[in-house]
Amino acid sequence: DAKTTQPPSMDCAEGRAANLPCNHSTISGNEYVYWYRQIHSQGPQYIIHGLKNNETNEMASLIITEDRKSSTLILPHATLRDTAVYYCIVRVVSGGSYIPTFGRGTSLIVHP
Amino acid sequence: DAMVIQNPRYQVTQFGKPVTLSCSQTLNHNVMYWYQQKSSQAPKLLFHYYDKDFNNEADTPDNFQSRRPNTSFCFLDIRSPGLGDAAMYLCATSRGTAGVTDTQYFGPGTRLTVL
Numbered sequence: 001d002a003k004t005t006q007p008p009s010m011d012c013a014e015g016r017a018a019n020l021p022c023n024h025s026t027i028s029g030n031e032y033v034y035w036y037r038q039i040h041s042q043g044p045q046y047i048i049h050g051l052k053n054n055e056t057n058e059m060a061s062l063i064i065t066e067d068r069k070s071s072t073l074i075l076p077h078a079t080l081r082d083t084a085v086y087y088c089i090v091r092v093v094s095g096g097s098y099i100p101t102f103g104r105g106t107s108l109i110v111h112p
Numbered sequence: 113d114a115m116v117i118q119n120p121r122y123q124v125t126q127f128g129k130p131v132t133l134s135c136s137q138t139l140n141h142n143v144m145y146w147y148q149q150k151s152s153q154a155p156k157l158l159f160h161y162y163d164k165d166f167n168n169e170a171d172t173p174d175n176f177q178s179r180r181p182n183t184s185f186c187f188l189d190i191r192s193p194g195l196g197d198a199a200m201y202l203c204a205t206s207r208g209t210a211g212v213t214d215t216q217y218f219g220p221g222t223r224l225t226v227l
Contacts, residue, residue: 042220
């Protein structure tokens with residue numbers, strides 16, 4: 001079972017910031033939060049990950065609350081090409097390995 | 113540069129006719145994964161290999177098998193496809209670093225149609 005909860009859908013105007021929340025209240029102290037996105041009919045694409053500090057890269061920023069029970073992915077200037085399903089992932093142990101388990105994700109629609 | 117390659121991108125098979133999907137990687141990663149993704153659903157992990165060690169998810173049907181002959185290649189075999197096996201099949205890789213941080217890289221997927 002996924003250990004994350006996300007809103008099923010969101011929309012955003014082109015050029016505005018898109019803020020995608022994720023709840024991971026059962027996260028353990030050493031687990032990272034990963035974000036991927038999946039554009040229609042393509043494989044998921046890595047966006048960013050973090051442990052407890054806020055992170056930023058060329059694609060997005062990740063804000064993690066101090067208690068680490070939730071996080072927000074920020075696309076600072078959303079474009080039409082950012083329309084996709086966004087997955088927040090916390091890994092679970094399977095076969096001795098930490099395995100990413102996908103929840104339902106958030107379908108983000110960026111409109112003109 | 114292609115990193116995780118899946119062939120074919122589209123596969124049509126007949127009900128009950130065995131089919132094999134392939135995945136290759138140029139990243140030299142230790143771990144390879146197979147996911148099944150049905151329409152409007154999240155990817156569901158079927159199994160993964162850590163090097164040659166095979167790990168099957170508990171609810172993966174016996175109809176699904178996998179082979180990893182070397183580091184670069186991994187195959188998904190569906191022995192007797194049913195209509196319910198029509199889906200996108202995603203291959204992914206990761207370094208398999210110790211600890212809890214390990215980024216996955218996904219291929220473009222193979223869309224399987226069962227007639």
